Amino acid sequence: MNNTRILKVELGARSYPIRIGKGIAAGEAAFPEAQGRQLRVVTDSNVAPIHLDPLLAALHLGREQVFVLQAGETRKTWDSAGEVLDWLLASKLSRDGCLIALGGGVVGDLAGFCAAIYQRGIDFIQVPTTLLAQVDSSVGGKTGVNHARGKNLIGAFHQPLAVIADTNSLATLPKRELLSGLAEVIKYGMLADSLLFEWLENNLDRILALEPNALAEIIERCCAIKARIVGLDERETGGGPRALLNLGHTFGHAIETHTGYTQWLHGEAIATGLCLAAELSARHGWITDTVVARCVALIARAGLPTRPPAGMLPADFRNLMGLDKKVQNGKLRLILLRGLGDAILTSDFDAELLAETLSQACA
Amino acid sequence: MNNTRILKVELGARSYPIRIGKGIAAGEAAFPEAQGRQLRVVTDSNVAPIHLDPLLAALHLGREQVFVLQAGETRKTWDSAGEVLDWLLASKLSRDGCLIALGGGVVGDLAGFCAAIYQRGIDFIQVPTTLLAQVDSSVGGKTGVNHARGKNLIGAFHQPLAVIADTNSLATLPKRELLSGLAEVIKYGMLADSLLFEWLENNLDRILALEPNALAEIIERCCAIKARIVGLDERETGGGPRALLNLGHTFGHAIETHTGYTQWLHGEAIATGLCLAAELSARHGWITDTVVARCVALIARAGLPTRPPAGMLPADFRNLMGLDKKVQNGKLRLILLRGLGDAILTSDFDAELLAETLSQACA
Numbered sequence: 008m009n010n011t012r013i014l015k016v017e018l019g020a021r022s023y024p025i026r027i028g029k030g031i032a033a034g035e036a037a038f039p040e041a042q043g044r045q046l047r048v049v050t051d052s053n054v055a056p057i058h059l060d061p062l063l064a065a066l067h068l069g070r071e072q073v074f075v076l077q078a079g080e081t082r083k084t085w086d087s088a089g090e091v092l093d094w095l096l097a098s099k100l101s102r103d104g105c106l107i108a109l110g111g112g113v114v115g116d117l118a119g120f121c122a123a124i125y126q127r128g129i130d131f132i133q134v135p136t137t138l139l140a141q142v143d144s145s146v147g148g149k150t151g152v153n154h155a156r157g158k159n160l161i162g163a164f165h166q167p168l169a170v171i172a173d174t175n176s177l178a179t180l181p182k183r184e185l186l187s188g189l190a191e192v193i194k195y196g197m198l199a200d201s202l203l204f205e206w207l208e209n210n211l212d213r214i215l216a217l218e219p220n221a222l223a224e225i226i227e228r229c230c231a232i233k234a235r236i237v238g239l240d241e242r243e244t245g246g247g248p249r250a251l252l253n254l255g256h257t258f259g260h261a262i263e264t265h266t267g268y269t270q271w272l273h274g275e276a277i278a279t280g281l282c283l284a285a286e287l288s289a290r291h292g293w294i295t296d297t298v299v300a301r302c303v304a305l306i307a308r309a310g311l312p313t314r315p316p317a318g319m320l321p322a323d324f325r326n327l328m329g330l331d332k333k334v335q336n337g338k339l340r341l342i343l344l345r346g347l348g349d350a351i352l353t354s355d356f357d358a359e360l361l362a363e364t365l366s367q368a369c370a
Numbered sequence: 371m372n373n374t375r376i377l378k379v380e381l382g383a384r385s386y387p388i389r390i391g392k393g394i395a396a397g398e399a400a401f402p403e404a405q406g407r408q409l410r411v412v413t414d415s416n417v418a419p420i421h422l423d424p425l426l427a428a429l430h431l432g433r434e435q436v437f438v439l440q441a442g443e444t445r446k447t448w449d450s451a452g453e454v455l456d457w458l459l460a461s462k463l464s465r466d467g468c469l470i471a472l473g474g475g476v477v478g479d480l481a482g483f484c485a486a487i488y489q490r491g492i493d494f495i496q497v498p499t500t501l502l503a504q505v506d507s508s509v510g511g512k513t514g515v516n517h518a519r520g521k522n523l524i525g526a527f528h529q530p531l532a533v534i535a536d537t538n539s540l541a542t543l544p545k546r547e548l549l550s551g552l553a554e555v556i557k558y559g560m561l562a563d564s565l566l567f568e569w570l571e572n573n574l575d576r577i578l579a580l581e582p583n584a585l586a587e588i589i590e591r592c593c594a595i596k597a598r599i600v601g602l603d604e605r606e607t608g609g610g611p612r613a614l615l616n617l618g619h620t621f622g623h624a625i626e627t628h629t630g631y632t633q634w635l636h637g638e639a640i641a642t643g644l645c646l647a648a649e650l651s652a653r654h655g656w657i658t659d660t661v662v663a664r665c666v667a668l669i670a671r672a673g674l675p676t677r678p679p680a681g682m683l684p685a686d687f688r689n690l691m692g693l694d695k696k697v698q699n700g701k702l703r704l705i706l707l708r709g710l711g712d713a714i715l716t717s718d719f720d721a722e723l724l725a726e727t728l729s730q731a732c733a
Contacts, residue, residue: 162490
């Protein structure tokens with residue numbers, strides 16, 4: 008475990024480590040929590056051909072202990088969760104067994120949700136294989152599935168026993184998936200860490216070239232921010248800091264729902280959401296046009312969309328944002344910026360300025 | 371709220387009251403937690419015609435805020451949970467809304483499970499209308515659904531905001547349902563309170579005559595035992611005291627699974643399970659034959675079965691007990707008696723004596 012960076016998510020009895028390193032998911036040493044346990048693995052049809060065998064070898068498991076989902080966000084459903092649960096029961100995983108989620112955010116969210124409700128909750132370990140999952144979805148215990156009415160509308164908070172982020176897995180990741188993950192990295196800079204944002208402006212080319220140290224650096228810095236915020240606000244209570252992690256997500260979820268989860272990757276939708284959040288903030292005079300321009304420029308340099316899908320109308324946003332979980336007592340709350348690295352959750356925004364932002368973006 | 375008995379389940383930030391009284395579910399005073407909240411009610415087709423309108427009047431709700439399940443344990447399924455969740459989303463219940471479960475254990479477990487996973491967990495209030503639910507399933511936060519492979523195999527721990535037990539609802543309860551609940555009452559005496567057991571021996575006729583004070587007495591005494599045990603062991607950790615509440619349940623669940631949840635009521639299966647647990651304990655010399663005889667006699671006087679269903683074989687028990695959640699690392703653990711009111715969870719029993727107990731019971 009040399010060259011393994013270790014962070015800890017501090018949650019009392021539910022605290023757990025995040026281990027980050029090159030090649031660590033192919034060795035037993037990164038999985039002390041799995042020793043001597045009855046184990047099952049959930050992965051998907053994209054990840055299995057590339058990353059499954061090394062993991063099985065490391066943990067002395069066979070293919071019969073693996074459930075392979077068809078890959079894709081469209082499979083993150085109630086019905087898929089039911090299939091995984093049927094399989095776990097058929098395979099006689101006991102209540103003190105442990106589930107390993109090997110894959111991106113869809114696998115992690117779905118397998119984590121199954122772990123949360125299998126026999127009223129069993130242990131699970133996240134082995135995220137995408138940048139998006141490594142910097143965001145695998146950490147913090149949010150699990151769940153999508154619904155025709157919106158993303159992640161059914162789920163549970165269920166913290167993993169450990170998160171194992173192997174930077175090697177990013178080498179085989181499709182470029183578009185990597186860029187999608189970068190959107191969340193940029194989000195962390197915008198919401199909580201202007202120095203990280205600057206670092207990204209200066210080192211974006213190293214990341215796009217998949218330089219291992221640069222990748223490990225952003226995973227560690229993003230996880231450190233997420234771990235700190237999750238430690239303060241495990242269950243995203245009313246006005247707690249955890250909500251700030253959803254910068255860009257209210258807009259982004261609307262885009263994903265509008266496009267049926269099939270055309271835009273999560274990070275692509277969030278990238279556009281970040282631009283909209285920044286633009287709306289600037290219209291209130293809370294940040295300068297220069298900050299907006301820096302955000303939009305970095306997102307564009309990262310090859311990510313800065314505008315909503317063609318044909319999506321302001322009315323589509325308004326309808327789809329109505330059911331968003333950030334609706335409190337009928338009043339929409341948004342995460343906006345008071346500065347670079349300084350996000351707030353507020354219902355104190357001007358509906359007219361929101362309308363203008365959406366009109367201009369959809370023009 | 372005169373004549374309302376109030377107990378508290380002590381669980382730190384998740385503590386909540388149990389309110390017990392005659393007619394209290396038809397008045398607003400028993401529901402301070404519901405004031406000013408967006409509310410939805412889940413009930414079933416047996417309960418709705420009798421108890422729904424008074425509750426709706428008390429809480430100023432209309433029928434459009436109610437989901438009515440088809441009554442019956444066979445509907446406590448993953449698919450039913452999906453239907454309830456679809457409806458909750460269609461009805462635009464927000465994340466800070468509150469769900470009310472009006473009915474027996476099936477409604478409480480299913481609605482509680484939906485509350486646990488709707489938008490990653492919302493508040494809910496239990497309004498149990500059966501004796502079984504009032505003394506057992508509504509208290510303690512166990513929620514879930516059944517699976518073809520066994521009872522409650524999918525679920526979550528999710529504590530209610532309050533439990534409202536109206537003794538009036540027992541007057542309209544079918545006799546067989548009442549007796550099924552009595553099995554759990556007898557269970558509490560056997561596992562934790564020999565004085566309660568004696569009280570039941572002396573007052574069974576008052577209960578069977580539905581004398582209100584006698585009913586309130588057993589609800590309060592059983593809930594006090596359950597609240598104490600749940601307070602010590604919220605999530606039923608390995609060898610914790612909460613497992614003791616499952617006295618008779620390993621046998622009982624096997625009976626329910628064998629009969630497809632349709633022929634035997636839960637309490638009827640538990641009643642036979644209690645007899646089997648007592649008989650197995652006596653074969654080990656841990657309790658006397660006199661204690662077994664008292665248990666079997668009280669259960670029989672309550673009109674409950676003391677033997678497995680005709681045709682069920684010892685092999686059926688062994689198969690079905692294999693997947694039970696009390697299996698730890700492949701070793702079956704059972705809750706047995708060291709005395710009347712003194713249960714233990716142990717894997718230290720003699721397999722031969724278990725075989726003899728099952729053979730005799732199934733003869």
